[in-house]
Amino acid sequence: MSVKDAVATMTGSAALPRRNGELVFAAPWESRAFGLAVGLSQAGVFTWDAFRERLIAEIAEWEAAGHPAEEWSYYACWLHALEELLEERGIATDAELDALMEAIASVPEH
Amino acid sequence: MGHGHDHDHDHDHDDVSLRVKALESLLVERGYLATDAVDKLAEAYEHDVGPMNGARVVARAWSDPAFKARLLEDGSKAIAELGYGGFEGGHVIVCENSDDLHNVVVCTLCSCYPWSVLGLPPTWYKEPTYRARVVVEPRTVIGEFGYAVPADKAIRVWDSSAEVRYLVLPQRPAGTEGLSEDELAALVTRDSMIGVGLPLEPARA
Structure with a gap:
């Protein structure tokens, strides 16, 4: 089973939003990542073109690296493009995110 | 996932969820986004449009x-x-x-x-x-x-x-x-x- 099929057949709480039978997002974080970029652009933090250019570059880089198709993740490219743009603008650094991830992970699930 | 390829956005699934969560909370904390901004957008595109x-x-x-x-x-x-x-x-x-x-x-x-x-x-x-x-x-x-x-x-x-x-x-x-x-x-x-x-x-x- 390809990764894509494995993702598409998740059930229960992990079941995916679908429209016309198609997956819209492969996982909840994808729609969050989507909302972050759109929200920041709407708030004027960066222009949509600035983000889009990053995204194109990110996707091109992924393709140039010759990865097998089953590892393709559009939203991984999306997220990476967003992180780079935020780092460049001095809004959030990689190190800050790493630290915050650790802090969140150490909080027990409620 | 991620068999030794060099691109550094190859987080596994839990990691990437956590990273998006961290990114969102940091941006909200610093005032770049309203707390419910991402909820509203995700919802709009998942359901309304x-x-x-x-x-x-x-x-x-x-x-x-x-x-x-x-x-x-x-x-x-x-x-x-x-x-x-x-x-x-x-x-x-x-x-x-x-x-x-x-x-x-x-x-x-x-x-x-x-x-x-x-x-x-x-x-x-x-x-x-x-x-x-x-x-x-x-x-x-x-x-x-x-x-x-x-x-x-x-x-x-x-x-x-x-x-x-x-x-x-x-x-x-x-x-x-x-x-x-x-x-x-x-x-x-x-x-x-x-x-x-x-x-x-x-x-x-």
Whole structure:
């Protein structure tokens, strides 16, 4: 089973939003990542073109690296493009995110 | 996942969820985003904006020749008459299918798509395979989606960009003369508006 099929057949709480039978997002974080970029652009933090250019570059880089198709993740490219743009603008650094991830992970699930 | 390739965004699934969560809380904390901004956007695109908007545009064009003329003249403006538009909706050009011509849409650079009328693009639209192949062998690719374009029908491929998005206006199916706009809209599939399929046939009475 390809990764894509494995993702598409998740059930229960992990079941995916679908429209016309198609997956819209492969996982909840994808729609969050989507909302972050759109929200920041709407708030004027960066222009949509600035983000889009990053995204194109990110996707091109992924393709140039010759990865097998089953590892393709559009939203991984999306997220990476967003992180780079935020780092460049001095809004959030990689190190800050790493630290915050650790802090969140150490909080027990409620 | 991630067998030693060098690209550093290859987090595993839990990690990437956590990273997005961290990013969101940091941006909210620093005042770049309102607490509910991402919820609202994710919800809007998951539920409110979908191919139904595009289907209503197509159904109106099938029912109202004057609207269709305006739609082909200036897609964005005519679509705005139905209340659809806004972020990333941009300039929409409507490509009309005919007996001689079939239109299909791609974005070879990334995944530009008329979001305001079709919602978020389907998974395959964003994949490198579709983006590369539909330009080179559109007839084969459309055939794989289940529509064998007749040999005497030309195919035109439209490459989207940040400035221009395309919406295919499919041909109205035969046997739909008595149908209302709502009934017609129900026949219009997302795929038919991208050009990789046809509208549904009306249900036989």
